[in-house]
Amino acid sequence: MLLANDLLIKNQGAIHVIGYRSCIELLKSVGAGRIGITLDALPIILPVNYIYLDLGPDLDGCILFRTDPGTKLDAAFRHSVVAFEVDEIDYDKEEGWSVLVIGSAEVVDDPILEEKAMANGLHPWSGGMKTHMVAITPKIVSGRKITH
Amino acid sequence: MLLANDLLIKNQGAIHVIGYRSCIELLKSVGAGRIGITLDALPIILPVNYIYLDLGPDLDGCILFRTDPGTKLDAAFRHSVVAFEVDEIDYDKEEGWSVLVIGSAEVVDDPILEEKAMANGLHPWSGGMKTHMVAITPKIVSGRKITH
Numbered sequence: 001m002l003l004a005n006d007l008l009i010k011n012q013g014a015i016h017v018i019g020y021r022s023c024i025e026l027l028k029s030v031g032a033g034r035i036g037i038t039l040d041a042l043p044i045i046l047p048v049n050y051i052y053l054d055l056g057p058d059l060d061g062c063i064l065f066r067t068d069p070g071t072k073l074d075a076a077f078r079h080s081v082v083a084f085e086v087d088e089i090d091y092d093k094e095e096g097w098s099v100l101v102i103g104s105a106e107v108v109d110d111p112i113l114e115e116k117a118m119a120n121g122l123h124p125w126s127g128g129m130k131t132h133m134v135a136i137t138p139k140i141v142s143g144r145k146i147t148h
Numbered sequence: 149m150l151l152a153n154d155l156l157i158k159n160q161g162a163i164h165v166i167g168y169r170s171c172i173e174l175l176k177s178v179g180a181g182r183i184g185i186t187l188d189a190l191p192i193i194l195p196v197n198y199i200y201l202d203l204g205p206d207l208d209g210c211i212l213f214r215t216d217p218g219t220k221l222d223a224a225f226r227h228s229v230v231a232f233e234v235d236e237i238d239y240d241k242e243e244g245w246s247v248l249v250i251g252s253a254e255v256v257d258d259p260i261l262e263e264k265a266m267a268n269g270l271h272p273w274s275g276g277m278k279t280h281m282v283a284i285t286p287k288i289v290s291g292r293k294i295t296h
Binding site for chain 2: 126
């Protein structure tokens, strides 16, 4: 598990780096994020509701979401490296934080993991079957916040 | 100007397509979004505060933000095709909308455009010089919303 903050932080003014543990806590604290993938060689960003699931003391957790056949599922079938971002923005204060995960997406074919995710509240916000579950296993995690 | 909704909408359940004009109005209504670019061949998503500027009745508008030397500026110098996303998520209702723009990023070297952007309220939220301005000219615009 690497921290990519050195890559991302170009400005140390009011921008503060968020440590790995806090990044994971923030990932657990929100339920919707954005996945960055490519579609026909074009970059796209799609919102998705998800859960972050701990897999035990000796394993890294993963981001899980449900989806229908389409762009996101195709990326998972290809084991694509994807970006996943969550943030919280305060427009009045012009402050906010963001956490960026880079990892490979994979289709979940483990019924026990699927059941665990559903028991932890993962369900699609929109209609449709959303019969597939996708896991993103974080390889690089970084976060930053702007405060005044 | 193309609409990519057909590419993105796989589920017509509670997901509704947002038309082009409404997408542009939503882009104008928020001041922070996320840019999807690549860094060392890895996909990343970075939040950025921005304005959407109309350039007159016969011209498409553009997304403008300020930045320091770094990943986002490098993308602009390369005239990279980037993704830009804005959204609003209601966790209680499990509803939300998102607008996705795909376009090329370019460094702004037109002082009149720079002045116009600043007059329209564009300023960096974080410290640092942020001496460069980047424009994303939308080529593909799409939006969708989930309502119950």
